[in-house]
Amino acid sequence: MGASENKALVRRLFEQGMNERKAEVFNESVAPDFVNHDLPGPTPGPEGFRQSFAMFEAAFPDLQVHLGEVMAAEDDKVITRSHWTGTHKGEFMGVPASGASVDVNFIDIWRVENGLLAESWVRMDFLGLMQQVGAVPS
Template sequence: MSEQQSETERNKAVVQRFIEEVQNQKDWAVFDELNAPDFVNLSAPPGMPADLEGGKMFLAAFVNAFPDSHVTIDDMIAEGDRVATKKTMTGTHTGEFNGIAPTGKRVEIQFVDILRLRDGQIIEHWLSMDQLSFMQQLGVIPS
C-alpha cells in the first residue's frame, strides 16, 4: 500500500468514527478529539460562527432538535486529504430547530459532506443537503 493510499484509508477511518461516535452516539469528547483547533465549517449557516465552537453549536442544535437522529453512510469516496460522504439521517423532530417548533414528525434527510483532514483531524467541512425535502417533511412548506 502506498503512503497516499494509507493516508486516504486513515482519513476514511476518522470520518467513519466521527459519524458513529459523534453523530450517532453523541460523544462530544470525540468531537473535540477528531476536529482540529483551527477547524473551519465552510457551510456555516448565517449567524453561526464558522470555527470549531460554531461547528459544535450547529451539531448540538441539530441533536437537540432530533435527539433520536441516526446517520447512515450510503457512500464514501476519498482521495488524499479529502473524504466525501453521501449520508442519510433519520430522526424525529422533538425540539426547536432554526425557529421551527417541534412537529413530532419523523424525517429522512439526504446530504453530502466533504471533509478535509490533516494529521488525523478534520480541518474543513462543506455540507450540501436536500433542504426542500427536509422542510416539506417537517410541514413547513407544502409538498
C-alpha cells in the same frame, strides 16, 4: 494520513461522535481551527462543530447519521453520501416541533490536515427537510 485513515476518521466522527454522542470524539477528530463552510456555527474548531450538531440534536433528539457510502477518498479529501433520521421534537430554524419523522439526504466533503478534520462543505436537502416537518408544502 492515507485515504483509509481519513475514511476511518470520518466514520468515527459519524458513528461515535454523533450517533453515540461521545463528546470527546469531537475534540479528538476536529482541528482547533476547523471551518464548516455551510452550516451555522459562529465558532471555529470542535466547539463550533458541537454547536452546529447541538442545533440539530435539540430539534431531533433521536437523530442518527447513516453513513451510506464513501464516494471518494484521496489526498486530503473524503467525500461521503449519507442520510440522517430523527423525530422533530423541538424547534428547528423557527419551525415548531411537528412530531414528524424525517429522513434527510446529504453529501459531505471533508478536508483532513495532520490527522484532523480541518474543513467541511455540506450539501443537505433542506427543502426536503422543511417539507417533511410541514414548514413548506410538498
